[in-house]
Amino acid sequence: MDSRFLQDLIVPAQTKIAMIIMDGLGGLPLDPGGMTELETARTPNLDALAARSALGLTVPVGPGITPGSGPGHLGIFGYDPLQYPIGRGALEALGVDFELGPDDVAARGNFCTVDAAGLLTDRRAGRIPTGASQELAKLLQTIKIDSFRFFVEPVKEHRFAFVMRGAGLGDALTETDPQRTGVPPLPVRALEPGSEKAAWLANQFVQEARGKLADQRPANMIMLRGFAKFPALPTYSERFGLRAAAIAVNGMYRGVAKLVGMTALKVDGTTIADEFAALEKSWNDYDFFYLHVKQTDTAGESGDFSLKVSVIEQVDALMPRLLALEPDVVIVGGDHSSPAVLKSHSWHPVPALLYGKHVRADGIAQFGERACARGSLGILPAKDVMPIALANAQRIVKWGA
């Protein structure tokens, strides 16, 4: 279904939609035949809500595909992640929780070693430790060119995320890594007229960086690869007619939400309860609320099954505060799975719950992977959840007589 098709059927309404995303929600049992994190968690509020909801399992990108948080979020936000691929540089920035904006061109950076003649002797500067990179990054952060802003965020060892911020920067740029030693790093070239300013700026930055690093050993130079802006997306207002607010603590999620046109609300504090408080405070001002819980994913990725269970139980305990606001439609789900036994993101479909007055409830009084597999939403692409939520919020008119 073409997104333009849906856009033409959107109508205004007074209804409110709340989407609670537990990052990496989907899990696996510790032992075969056992229960997943969500099934293990004591969730009386979510179970009671499930009984009045339609359940299903969302497929973030496609069968067998393990998504990063960027594509995972695009899916649950209602965009086809395959239609809006996120370039490597933008992924590197998102990966260090950088709040990427619409004027940002990101790249993958790395420290390297050049000789006195400027020829590469080590493309990875001996894989210097992350701590050393952090010190070097501080030197680069002092670089100023006109009114542009630069961000240098260490990733691991010699790698860093690099971001140039300013109006009129394109991302059709060549890389500086010649892929071999004995030659100098390449200059950045613009592949399109719209990227010429960015090419100039990147080359200026590299030149200044070389000066700042001249006395350092072994890392005395940088290389930049995979220049990319975040893909331009139609906003929630344009696509869905929604005044949307995002409640997230971590920069990456605030950034992605802002890139789809949500207002990132101020959260006083960093706990999940603080996030629910921010939601309560702004309840009258928006039609749609995305509330992001990071801790489920962190627990999953660190392999801490019982911590993930306990985070889910915290969210469950906060659900009555959301329901007290009488939202018309509630989505509870995740952007992908992060089973503690895998200590990583995974390809498994993600439990999803859709509550609303006009939902045809499945009558399954449990929110868990196997309960959701029996639900009437079926196993559906994550991007299909938003249209169904909008329909339940009576924001889509009939198509055809």
Add this chain to the structure above:
Amino acid sequence: MDSRFLQDLIVPAQTKIAMIIMDGLGGLPLDPGGMTELETARTPNLDALAARSALGLTVPVGPGITPGSGPGHLGIFGYDPLQYPIGRGALEALGVDFELGPDDVAARGNFCTVDAAGLLTDRRAGRIPTGASQELAKLLQTIKIDSFRFFVEPVKEHRFAFVMRGAGLGDALTETDPQRTGVPPLPVRALEPGSEKAAWLANQFVQEARGKLADQRPANMIMLRGFAKFPALPTYSERFGLRAAAIAVNGMYRGVAKLVGMTALKVDGTTIADEFAALEKSWNDYDFFYLHVKQTDTAGESGDFSLKVSVIEQVDALMPRLLALEPDVVIVGGDHSSPAVLKSHSWHPVPALLYGKHVRADGIAQFGERACARGSLGILPAKDVMPIALANAQRIVKWGA
């Protein structure tokens, strides 16, 4: 799956397929946790058939989309409704239950007011009451131009559906509404050479209409918008190799069925039993029978839960007459949902039952929304039902060695 791909695998067979469509079949409970119309209805025959069938829920157009009857029927007939959008004029005609044919160009019409100089003073003629429109429509129905036929069917207030019928009429036509007053209505212009005859005819009609309405007040002129033919569709014979018959009382459904190449059978009377009698009478003459029950939708749209229940029970009581004919494959479903609590069409998936000798039966002895959600057809696009039915009727050969 491309429709051409399927077409190449179709083979003849002696098998017979019956498709019973209860319009707007899908429903909702009156109260949260309660039963839908179909779940409430006492349906011993359908329940027994369900036990020997595969069950599922059909999605008429796409997630969250509430279809009109036109797109809803294209879906259950096996066509992708998004591939064959129905233009505004054709929708207006279908909406007043007009039996649209392949040579028909339909438009949205409205009565308006012009001054002595022919300049528009009110584009809606003061929204005259529907009864007044009906009288004016009678005047226009007397217009004759060559061998063409014209139909003027009142919709509501100043609005009417307009249809020109005759060979060689295209629908690439401009509208006559200038969208403002103080200017005369615009002439119809052809946007393609194939529509020039239709442009000439529409202008002739408007001129004659002006003469007929000259002495009327306030509606003394008409405007025409959204010219459209029904989209040209490959027929059931071409696509599925089926000699297909349609049994429907209402013009709209007879029209859409004929447009996909079905023969609309004569029904003596207007009851559901009369429709089953027509099916019995022609059983030997066709491979495929579409039997349409309008009353479920009428009850749903008027908010009459118990009437809808009772219509479903009537259909259930007639099922033994169908089964006595020993059809090879039986589909029971709907073109969309029309829950009585919503008093309108809705986006909810529609219960579907597929019976046949070679069906892998789910063993669920109940035909209802939640029973179907557990069925092995899954939650599937409505257009996918026909290929599965054809396979069960042994009308599709193996693809590849």
